[in-house]
Amino acid sequence: MDIECQSEFIKVNNKLYPCTVSVAMDLVGGKWKAVILYHLMDEEKRYSELRKALPGVTERTLSIQLKQLEEDDLISKKVYGKKPPLKVVYSLTEFGKSCTPMLNAILGWGNMVATQKGEFVKA
Incomplete structure (x- = not known):
């Protein structure tokens, strides 16, 4: 079974x-959770780095998605400093790292779709 x-x-x-x-x-x-996880697979990133890597996401949506991923223990958030501007860094948790094979499979399939059915263009 x-x-x-x-x-x-x-x-x-x-x-x-x-x-x-x-x-x-x-x-x-x-639309964004797997993409966020993908961008955190290899290294931790600051909020601004994630924002730059995801140009189509609004700040509100990114904040909500990060909060949900943190609540689900897929990512962790470290805050450095006590006074603004604070340094905030996001990284995958051990549980988050367990979805790396799935993210790699999605990446491979996306690459195949892009090469077979799409084209790479500059904005």
Whole structure:
């Protein structure tokens, strides 16, 4: 029996999910979460570096997504200093690092789609 079929629902963090795919998609789904995780795979980044790497995201959306990823223990946030301007650095947690194979698979598939069905253009 597949793990996702062991019961009617899966309960994670007091939320009920119909299958394990919905658990994963709640954690990393949406337009920006996986992209944020991808940009943190190799090194920690400051908020401004993430903002620069994601030119299409609004500051509000980036802040919300970072907060959700932190609440789900996929990323950690370190604040340096006590007076503004504060240095804030984001990095993957050990749990966040566990999604690296999935991010690499998405990257590989995206590269294939881009080369087969798309074209690289300058803005």
